[in-house]
Amino acid sequence: MQLLLVEDDEMLAEAVRDGLQKGDNRVDWVRDASAARLALTDHAYHAVLLDLGLPGGSGLGVLQALRSRYDATPVLIITARDQLSDRIHGLDAGADDYVVKPFQLDELGARIRAVVRRAQGRVSPLISHGKVSIDPARRVVTRDGQPVPLSLHEYRTLLALMEKRGWVVTRDQLEDAVYGDSSSIESNTIAVYVHQLRRKLGDDLIVTVHGFGYRVGEERA
Template sequence: MQILLVEDDTMLADAVCHGARHNDWKIDHVGDAATARLMQLDRLYSVVLLDLGLPGESGLSLLRAMRARYDITPVLILTARDQMSERIAGLDAGADDYLVKPFELGELWARVRAVIRRSQGRMVPLLACRDVELDVARGTVTRAGARVTLSAYEYRTLLALMERPGYVFTRAHLENAVYDGAGAIESNTIAVFIHQLRRKLGDDVIVTVHGQGYTIGDGIRNGIGPTAR
């Protein structure tokens, strides 16, 4: 069990972290959404415990961004906001459960176990383009049935392209999809990821649209003009 706790109340966070470790669960604690985004770039979590009232970006915004990129990690909202409208907004944004503060740690762990059990039967897409398949649930990529090992950033680049086959992504759009708005980005990073993907998947999978960006698939959408490989 690997938990990500996103909570700016340090006293509550300390209590939750202590309880998790007492249960022999690993837990990472961050106090804002920006840091949570960075943590999620390189780590896979069993569940996210998410406060809504965070400094800067709200927890609700972070949750929506997770679901927009097909991140199916169970999310349990922890908040002092007990209005029905707040609960509905959180659940509609993709939360798996909602726990109002103050709460007993025993109930928190019971809800954590429950959302993880429910998530095991969740259906998620299998994306395909030609003989390349991306299994969103497992985070795996194959070509012609053979497993292809990708870095986290290469995987995110490919996922963005395969979600919208034929759509031309500018470098800026891919940077936003890969880094999710977190951290400084060097100017050539996307080009490096594209180069690595072509080396691993073949030169014919990702197409360069000169002066525009990159696409995947056989056709170009939105009327953006001719392609060159």
């Protein structure tokens, strides 16, 4: 599995990373909230191990940003905060599990496998429009029942538009859905993703609303 570890305690992080990699996992390690947001924007992970107390922002903020763009990647909070209220806040923010430090690596590995299994088997309604469907639980996009490969950013652009069928989605809203808080985005980036989606899924799927943004086109019989 490809995992993201977000932890600023170097000794703990190295121990967790080394232990998980012995179990045939690949682990990316970042130390602060900004790096976590960037990693989650640029890569797809099977699961995220997220500390709450981070330099540059809170782990809860990272989690809330992830869920606000409809990203269902399983998240395990790993923290020294063991108060019931902390666990409730984390789970309410969208965490899938909560592990209190110190913990055993065997238990952590088992919990990771459990949340990934649940995510893969999660019952989530398809989002469909005409010939195009999205299965958010599996991150699979199909056209006429056939899978269509999309990049991570193309997928997030399509999901943001399909979630708001019937509404115009502004470019700023799409940038937030695709990149989160990233501010170094070229002005034509979203237009490029829309162009690629039209090429892969049909020219009539996404309509440009000049001066405002984009919307999903009308369904055809």
